[in-house]
Amino acid sequence: MDDIYNEIENKFKNIEKLLKSELIGQDLYIKNLISYIKDKTLKNEKGALLLVGEKDTGKKTSIRFLVEEMYKDELIESDNINEINLDTYNFKLGYNAFLSDLHEKLKSKSKCIMFKNIQDAMGEIVNVISELCLNSCFNLNDDYIIKNNVFVKADEENREETNDILTSEKIHKEKINQLICNNKFIVFTSDDKNIDLEKVFGNNLIDKMLYTKDLDEKERNMVVRRRVTETINNIKEELALDIMVDLNKDESNKEYFGVCKYLQESYKKDSNLSISEYVIYKLNNPLRNLVIKENIKVNSRLFIYVENDEIYCKVDSQSYKLSDYTTPTLEEAKYKLNSIIGIKELKEFIYNVQNNYKVQNIRERLGLTTSKISMNMIFAGNAGTGKTNAARTTFEYLNALGLLSRGVFREVSKADFVSENTNETAKKTMEVISSAIGGVLFIDEAYSLCESEDDKVGKEIVDALLKGIEDNRHDLVVILAGYENDMEKFLSINPGLKSRFPNIIHFEDYTPYEMYSIAINIAKSKGYKIADNVEDDLIDLFAKNQISGKNDLGNARFVRNIIENAIMDASRKYLQDKQKKIDLLESHNFNFKVKAKFNLEERLKNIIGLEEVKNLLRSQYKLIVAQEKRKSVGVET
Structure with a gap:
């Protein structure tokens, strides 16, 4: 027995050493984490653990690393961690979607479930998790069946459909009335150091709460440098490239400039991205896309540097702006949207689009009729209120949501619709529309397309534009932008404009x-x-x-x-x-x-x-x- 105890003790000592070399500035947190997990392992128990601390302090990373190393040392049966983001279920039917996701995770071989953003979860969801933590079992108030991987109440109204589902060869054949958690660690993470435990969890739910240490400026610089170095080394090795990076280390004060300083200073701590994810967003993904799209040859020499608040990559004599090669994930697009000062109306509209998209997906899985809403928009506001930048960010968000079939963003003005031969105006307009199908067409200063009732060419452009929008209404988003008063006059030129553009976003002057x-x-x-x-x-x-x-x-x-x-x-x-x-x-x-x-x-x-x-x-x-x-x-x- 002592031999087994000593073996486990030594394995955890080694894991602690490895984890301390992995995370910067978190020695005390790691010591307490290892002590807790080791104690539970020796007793063959699992528990509920809350990790609290600011972003980039290693809360999630420490758990992932720990589980992976425990699996290597045969201290745990699986290296898989099931992760559930609880702020994604805040909509009607969200509770059903959560139950189905949780049911699937509980059945897996994983010995750890990590819940993110517990403070943003619905009360019903917190109740389920609380019962599982306290009793390892949660009795549902209703009987449920699984239809297309979604929990559906097996009530009297759905009796006929329920019987059909229960007799199907492809469907779970029993009604479900409880969820069971068999011997799994349950881990919660929160960036809110002032989280109210009793308010969120109730009493006696958490048996251990650990805090990570806030990073000072030097430690944060070290995190950025490490992530940049890891990114570059991985790309160099995988793509066989010779890459140099402008880091410009200043030995006098141990700070880093160039790319690292830019990433550190442009990062917003209140965003939903960690600094590591931000490095992936700003450097890793666009650099990989650049290599593919520009067909950069093996063994080419690349130089990464910062100029005019942008990261550039120089290949031979050609310089490329990395932001031109970004394909943001949803988290990255959300980060970019939240980083923009102002534009409250647009942010609210996009979040409503996202919520509707979630609900329609659930309805589709339940076999219900789905509804597509028009996403054509008018950005109305004065000069300098960020309409053009907002249009690009809107495109990235819709594309990340999966609402665009081709991911195309086309920015045009009146000059793109006209030609020397006025008889080809309609044809030219349709060419512009065709180039943007599957994506977003942004028309700046749209009121200039037709400036009066006497503008025959302008009227022809508008007529052709409306036809193109109608014909491609399920595969094209059009955004018109211009001054408030000018756009009102423009909409009055053709009655069809108002009905095709129901979403008017007002860009207020900045305070x-x-x-x-x-x-x-x-x-x-x-x-x-x-x-x-x-x-x-x-x-x-x-x-x-x-x-x-x-x-x-x-x-x-x-x-x-x-x-x-x-x-x-x-x-x-x-x-x-x-x-x-x-x-x-x-x-x-x-x-x-x-x-x-x-x-x-x-x-x-x-x-x-x-x-x-x-x-x-x-x-x-x-x-x-x-x-x-x-x-x-x-x-x-």
Whole structure:
């Protein structure tokens, strides 16, 4: 007996050593985790364990690694872990979907079930899990049958269908009224360090709760560097490539710049991606796609570097932007959507689309009629409110959901619909539509397609566009974008437009606080920080210039101009005084008197004739703009 005990003890010591080399900064957590699992193993017991800590501290990784090593050492019968994400069942019939998924996991040979996001689970689902943890058995309130892998109540209303299912050769032949958990570890993970145990779980559900340690900046840098190095080494080995990466380690302070610094600073901790998943999203997947799509030859030399807030890959003399080769997963698309400042209406609409997609899948599995909704959209808002970027992100989200058959994104304007021969307008329009079938067609400044009742060519474009949309309504998503008022006028030109575009998404002007957040992001992307004492003055500047409803303001474009002018001023003053910090934008670098520019051409196009007057206004306006730019960088005028 002592020999068996010592053997198990030694195996866990070795696993602890391996796990400590795998996870950065988590020695105490690992020690406590190993102690708990070892104790349960010696007693031939399983238990309920809650792991709490911020992202990238190894909660899920530690369990996966531990189970894998225990299997190698014959301490456990399977190296498989069943994982269930509990925030994916928050919709009608979600409870049924959860029961069917849980039933399948409980029947497997796996000795560990890991539940993610327990704090977001429905009350009914938490009750099921609680009973399983306490009693290893949960008695269902109703009898259920399994139809197309979904639990369905075997009640009187479904008696005939139930009998058919129970007599089928292909279907589970017994009614199910309980779920049984046979000797499995149940692990919960949460990123919320303030989780209310009693509120979420009730009393006595968890027999051990462990906290991972928050990573400091140096440790987080080490995680990023390790993941980047692992990614590059794997690709080098698998694809036989010679890859160099711009890491630029600074020995004086042990920090990393180049690719690692970019990934560290562009990552958002409040996202649903871990830093490891973020490296896969930004570096691993697009780099692999690039090699395939551009037919990069074996033994080619690649150089990975950062420029203008983008990761590039240089092959011979050709440079490729990696973001052009991303094919985001659903988690990655969700991360990108949540990273965008503002656009609340669009986020809500896309999440509703996702929920409907889940429900329709359940209905299809239950043999019920499914319903497809129109996803054609109008993005209405002022300049600089992010409509174009939002359109690309919407495409990525819909594609990740599996709602697009080809994954095509086509961005066009009026110039793509017209040709020298006006008789070919309809044909040209249909060619544009055909190129986007199976994906998303984004038409920017869509109101310019037909600007008045007298625009015959424009009317022909609209008629052909409506026909193409109708003919391909189940395999094409069209997004029209433009100024609010202009889009209202455009919709009135043809009654068919409103019915084909039922989803109008309003892009509100950014608030001053949102503009400040955008300013921080723009500065960071250019390698600068904004001094803390500038915040109030910048917000005040944005508040004075951001008048709700005025479509001649720049929104994010105005913010970009402010930051770029501040950078120019900082560069000039740094050359005059080398004691100043080279990457800090201070109060004296900003021109707090600058005014947001209005769009002169947008105003002039509404005036008929008077060309000489217009040209005079244009020349005067250019002089004013030039003077303002000189003032903004500290040059006397």
